[in-house]
Amino acid sequence: MGHHNRHFSGDRYAAAGVWGTPTSTANFCEEDYAITLYIAEFINTLTNLAYIYYAVQHPGPRRRVRRSPNGAWDYTAPHWTQPDFFAVSLWVLGILSLVFHATLKHATQYGDELAMLVLAGALLQGSWGPQSRAAALVSWSTVVAASALYLRTGEILHQVYCFQSMILVAGIRTVYLMWGLKKAEAAHEAKGTKDESGKITAADALRNWLTSLATLAFAYFLWHIDLEACGLLRRMRTSLGLPFAWLLELHGWWHILTALGASMYVQLLRELSYE
Numbered sequence: 061m062g063h064h065n066r067h068f069s070g071d072r073y074a075a076a077g078v079w080g081t082p083t084s085t086a087n088f089c090e091e092d093y094a095i096t097l098y099i100a101e102f103i104n105t106l107t108n109l110a111y112i113y114y115a116v117q118h119p120g121p122r123r124r125v126r127r128s129p130n131g132a133w134d135y136t137a138p139h140w141t142q143p144d145f146f147a148v149s150l151w152v153l154g155i156l157s158l159v160f161h162a163t164l165k166h167a168t169q170y171g172d173e174l175a176m177l178v179l180a181g182a183l184l185q186g187s188w189g190p191q192s193r194a195a196a197l198v199s200w201s202t203v204v205a206a207s208a209l210y211l212r213t214g215e216i217l218h219q220v221y222c223f224q225s226m227i228l229v230a231g232i233r234t235v236y237l238m239w240g241l242k243k244a245e246a247a248h249e250a251k252g253t254k255d256e257s258g259k260i261t262a263a264d265a266l267r268n269w270l271t272s273l274a275t276l277a278f279a280y281f282l283w284h285i286d287l288e289a290c291g292l293l294r295r296m297r298t299s300l301g302l303p304f305a306w307l308l309e310l311h312g313w314w315h316i317l318t319a320l321g322a323s324m325y326v327q328l329l330r331e332l333s334y335e
Contacts, residue, residue: 073097082164085216088311089290092164104161107312110319111154115147118327144190146326149175149182150319157315170211173219177203177210179322180226186326187233189333202226234325237332238265260331272324279317286310 073093075081077100082092088104095102153175160172181203188195206222242262260268286293286309297305306312 079163079165083166084160084164084169085166086169087164088161089286089293090309090311091294099162100164101161101311103306103309103312104315105158107309107315108154108158108161110316111150111157111322114319114323115150115154118147118323144330145182146186146330149179150322150326153179154319173210173216174207176223177206177219177226180223180230183230183325183329184226184233186329186333187230187237199226234269234329234332238262238269241265241332260328265328265332268324268328272321272328275317275321275324279314279321282310282317283314286314 071092071094073091077093077097079100082100088101090101090104092100099105153172156168156171156175160168162168181199184202185192185196185199188199190196202222203226206219206226209222210216210219241259245262293308293310297308300308
């Protein structure tokens with residue numbers, strides 16, 4: 061059962077917060093306004109800083125600098141260029157999700173869920189490379205169409221299906237890119253030459269891809285536990301008391317782990333598609 065049809069409302073301080081009684085259709089297991097009357101879900105709000113952290117920490121692809129005397133590319137200096145659309149999408153998601161969890165209003169919920177479509181659009185475009193104008197046109201047209209459909213109907217499943225479809229296509233394209241990298245390595249090996257382009261190896265790409273998927277899958281697992289076992293989690297938090305109870309705010313861990321997993325996926329797409 062997903063967050064489109066499970067709601068945890070009626071908390072003792074829910075009507076006392078400065079943002080008013082929550083009106084969002086999604087309301088998670090963290091008790092509303094339990095820590096401060098200025099933030100509806102305290103941990104779920106703060107953990108969105110993870111998206112912003114990774115957006116700032118890795119804003120764009122490494123610059124390529126010629127290294128003498130052999131003229132090979134050096135990816136180690138200088139460090140990073142200006143933010144790319146990957147970083148901007150993570151930053152937008154972090155900000156809008158933070159605002160949503162801080163207020164739990166229906167309007168800010170739309171912002172959070174539309175920001176997810178923006179991130180999916182960035183992954184979709186990035187899987188074809190930033191140089192492709194056709195990919196950019198198709199990706200962002202899809203984001204606009206999916207956003208318009210969701211805003212028109214208000215049906216969360218429309219947002220979910222559009223988001224998942226874009227992620228699936230980006231995932232299939234990522235596999236294709238890794239397969240192409242493996243073929244290129246095999247061609248170099250057959251010729252007895254060495255690839256000195258500085259690109260990631262096929263083995264490293266596969267390992268990074270699987271690590272990012274495992275991180276995202278574990279985050280999704282925790283998200284469902286937070287939904288399905290909320291009563292048990294709340295009783296355990298009461299027994300533990302603060303600050304240890306915060307460790308059982310599993311939706312907060314969903315934010316941290318999805319930020320980490322998405323950042324790893326973004327880094328992989330940069331390596332595969334930018335070069």
